[in-house]
Amino acid sequence: MIKSIENLSIRRKLLLTLVFPSVISLLFASLFLVLLEISEFQKNTRDDLLTLATIIGNRSTAALLFHDTDLAKENLGVLNSLPYVQVACLYDGRGSVFVKVSKNNDENFKCPLFIESEKSRFNAANLSIVQPIKDNTEILGTVYIYANLVEPYWRKIQFTGLLFFVLVSVTTLTFFLTTPLLRLISIPIKKLLDTVTEISDSKDYSLRAVKVNNDEVGVLVDAFNALIGTVEAQNQSLTWAKDRYLALYDDNPTMLFNISKSGLILSVNRTGAKQLGLIVDDLHGRSIFHFMHSDDLPIMHALVEDCLMNPLSIHKQEFKLVCYDKRFIWVKATAKLVDNENQQCSLLVVFEDVTEAHDLTETIIFQASHDALTGLANRSEFDKRINQLVALRADGSENVLCYLDLDQFKVVNDTCGHLAGDELLRQLGDVLRKNLRKNDFIARLGGDEFGLLMYQCSLGQAFQACEKIRDIINDFQFCWEDRSFKVGVSIGISSINATSSNAVDLLKEADSACYAAKDRGRNRVHIFLPDDEELAQRHGEMQWVSKIQRGLEKNSFCLYGQPIVSIADNEEKMHFETLVRYRDDNGFIIPPGAFLPAAERYNMASALDRWVISHLFEWLANKPDFLENLSLCSVNLSGVSLSDDIMLKFITEQFSLWAIPTHKICFEITETAAIANLSSATNFINHLREGGSLFSLDDFGSGLSSFAYLKNLPVDFLKIDGLFVKDIVDDEVDLAMVRAINEVGHIMGKKTIAEFVENEKIFNLLKELGVDYAQGYGISKPVPLDELILIKPFTPV
Structure with a gap:
């Protein structure tokens, strides 16, 4: 019913609004009036009959006491004046009928046989009244009245119907008088509705509704016209925005896809279709997985799954797409779960072509892990x-x-x-x-x-x-x-x-x-x-590289000196060779044989030479009395230093810095180093000798062509290799070698120094040979510079 009413016109709804309340009001009012009249009638009738029964009972007391039936009938005869009373009975104290009065002697209306079970009550249109007759507490009898109220009810209904007719007539008159007023509302609304329908059908938002009155409907018409004006302006803006959106969507440089949960392409912009080598219509309904590289299919499936599992998050991933012409393009996908206009979930996926960036990244990664040459x-x-x-x-x-x-x-x-x-x-x-x-x-x-x-x-x-x-x-x-x-x-x-x-x-x-x-x-x-000994030695040398570097930085090296004594003359001044030692982290002194091979092999010998020279010169400068009594101090130079121009400049700067007399410093170079760098060694020696310094050729005799090169080396001392010296007492060949070196050296104007002088016999034999100086454990072991003392050659220890 409500559905049918909803589809009615405004005018009919207004009429229905007017009629329906009136009819309902009339029905309820009539029903209420009938019920009220009947209820009031029943109450009044019952009360009247009860009152009348009480009066009759009081008057019939004597009749009951004296069994006077005539008097009792006379008393009951009063009820004959009431048309609706059909039977009146007077019962004695034992409950037996004493007197009965009935209209027209109608046998249909009888007195109840047992009055004790009767009560005053309504039964449909009939009313029974039972009123006991009491004398104090003693019941003398009972008055029973039976009334038929059909006729009174009908008169009440007739009265109510007349009243209802009057109300209907008034309501109908009111309806006809009100209908013209309803048209004042319905006609403007209908005109407004006609305008709305026309605008809806034609989509012409320039149409306007006609204003009839200046009432609320007129205000509604004005508001509608203003709203239509706004809609017209917004429609123009929306049309422009839509055109702009379509342009942005289709001409967007990124690839825009809307795909279903199963991967079907619901929509795609022109850029996306163009990148794949197809047109938009060809892509609709196709699976996005069809364009995935086989290696990246699990990645795309995982991306879709992540979007479904976390719908509020934005998910990103990189993979390869296979175009229609079999080209590969790298894309960066940004995906999110969205709801369309039908409240159905789909995935919005934006593909950004990052092929160039990916290729560049791969190039950078390749360059980072590969040699450019x-x-x-x-x-x-x-x-x-x-x-x-x-x-x-x-x-x-x-x-x-x-x-x-x-x-x-x-x-x-x-x-x-x-x-x-x-x-x-x-x-x-x-x-x-x-x-x-x-x-x-x-x-x-x-x-x-x-x-x-x-x-x-x-x-x-x-x-x-x-x-x-x-x-x-x-x-x-x-x-x-x-x-x-x-x-x-x-x-x-x-x-x-x-x-x-x-x-x-x-x-x-x-x-x-x-x-x-x-x-x-x-x-x-x-x-x-x-177990390769050669490799073990090299491994040990490699370990010394970091120790040497650290020792130079932290001054872990220390200087020792070994005296060199004159064999023939009794010199009263100090002559010694400077030696270098390494002090480890535990304070132990390590001899040079452990670290010098590593320093020479790994090009650290020059740095070590510079450390020795700078610290030796500093020590001498801080010991003026020792420097005064110093005859000569020998300093070893590596073969690498002989060809190092920087070393020459460094030594010159150190002489100047510490004010060390150049004639008190003798630089020792090995024979093999000098021969290997003969030209550089000669220039190096000449440069420093011009400044006053002396030179000594160490380990002379160990080379194969010692005498041939000797005349080309401007040195002042020859240090005879200790391998020949230590056995001259027992080995005639070694003795001959020492004699020959000493004689050749003297002939060339050079003084000789014998190494490895370990006892007095060797010392005395060297003296017989005419060797100038002796050095070795028989004279003195190397000691720290601060412990150097002058040694007498005739009392070797």
């Missing part, structure tokens, strides 16, 4: 691979690390320049890459050094493979302009197995083995073995 992996990537193998060493597999160092590469660099050297490295990089096993890994570690990892390989297999590589490089011919070069390679091999410790030690082992290969003649392959 050769295209091989670099040192950083090589270290990473070693660490990975070390981490997996517990699985029992055996792998091999090889360290390759080119031989004669410096010749190409120095002869033809760095461009030629770079080209040689590029070509050798290609040669190495092409001649490796499938799973092996090659890297350029720096300069002309390469690293090679052989996976699942024994030492024997690695040795054979490295020999093959060595032969290939040895046969390689490098041509540059009009020149041709051949290079070799020294290779060190170290095993990576369950006993290997870490990447650093593995590299040291392979490096040591490579240096051993170079020491044995270059262009060789050497395997690192833990």
Whole structure:
């Protein structure tokens, strides 16, 4: 019913609004009036009859006492005047009918046989009245009255119907009088509705509703016209915004996809379709997974799953899309779960083409892990691979690390320049890459050094493979302009197995083995073995490199001196050789034999020489009395220092800084170092001798051509090698050698110093030979500079 009323017009609804309350009011009012009249009638009738029964009972007391039936009938006859009373009965004290009065002697209305069970009550349209007759507390009898109220009820209903007719007439008259007033409301509303319908059908928002009156409907019309004006303006803006949105959507440089939960493409912009090589219509209804690279399908599925599991979050991922023409493009996807206009969930996915950035990133990553010159992996990537193998060493597999160092590469660099050297490295990089096993890994570690990892390989297999590589490089011919070069390679091999410790030690082992290969003649392959004495020595030297560096920084070195005494003359002034020692963290003094080979091999000898000279000169400058009584102080110089122009400048600055007399300093150089750098040594010696300093040639006699080179070395002293001196008492050959060196030295105007003078017999024999000075444990052991004292040559200790 409500549904049918909802579809009625405004006018009919207004009419219904007017009629419905009136009818309902009339019905309820009539019903209430009928019920009220009947109820009031029943109450009044009952009260009247009860009152009348009481009066009759009081009057009939005597009749009952004296059994006077006539009097009793007379008393009941009063009820004949009441048309609705049908029967009146008077009962005696025993409950028997004493007198009965009935209208028209109608047998249908009888007195009840047992009055005790009767009560005053209504039964449909009938009313029964039972009124006991009492004398104090004694019941003398009972008055019973039975009335039929049909006729009175009907008169009441007639009265109510008349009243209802009057009300209906008044209501109908009111309705007809009110209907014209309803038209004042319905007509303007209908006109407004007609305008709304026309605007809705035509979408012409320039139409306006006609205002009829200045009442509330008129205000509504004005508001509607204003609203339509706003809608018209907003519609124009919305149309412009829609056009702009479509332009932004389709012409957006990013790829916009709206896909279902299952991956079906619901919508896509033109850019997205163009990037995939299709048109928009071709993509509708197709699965986005169809355009995913097979390797990235799990990533896209995971992205969709993440969006469904976390609908409020924005999810990002990178993967490859496969275009229609089989091109690959890298995209960065940003996805979020959204609700469409039908409240259905879908995924909004924005794909940003990052192919160029990804390629650039891969290039940067490649450059970060590869050598720019050769295209091989670099040192950083090589270290990473070693660490990975070390981490997996517990699985029992055996792998091999090889360290390759080119031989004669410096010749190409120095002869033809760095461009030629770079080209040689590029070509050798290609040669190495092409001649490796499938799973092996090659890297350029720096300069002309390469690293090679052989996976699942024994030492024997690695040795054979490295020999093959060595032969290939040895046969390689490098041509540059009009020149041709051949290079070799020294290779060190170290095993990576369950006993290997870490990447650093593995590299040291392979490096040591490579240096051993170079020491044995270059262009060789050497395997690192833990019990290899040569490698152990080199390993020890390598450990000394950091100690020497730290010792120079923290002044862990200390200076000792060993006296040199005159054999023939009794000099009263000090003459000694300066020696260097290393004091470790526990305070122990370590002799130079432990660290000098490492310093010389790893180019730290010059730095150590500078430390000794600067600290010696400082000590002498702070000991003026000692300096006054000093005859000569010898200082050792390494072979590297002889060809170092910076060393010459440094020594000159130290003489000036500490004001040390140059004639009291004698620089000692070894014979082998002087011969190896003869030209540089000669220039170095001449420069300092011009300043007043002296020079001594140490370990003379150990070289193969000592006498031939001696005339070209402007030295002041010859120190006879102690290997000849220590056995001259018992060995005639050593004695002859010492005699010859002493005589040649004297002939050339040089003084001689004998080393390793360990006892008085040697000292006396040297005196017979005419040697000028003696030095050794028989004279004095090396002591700290502060403990130096003048030693008498005739009382050796």
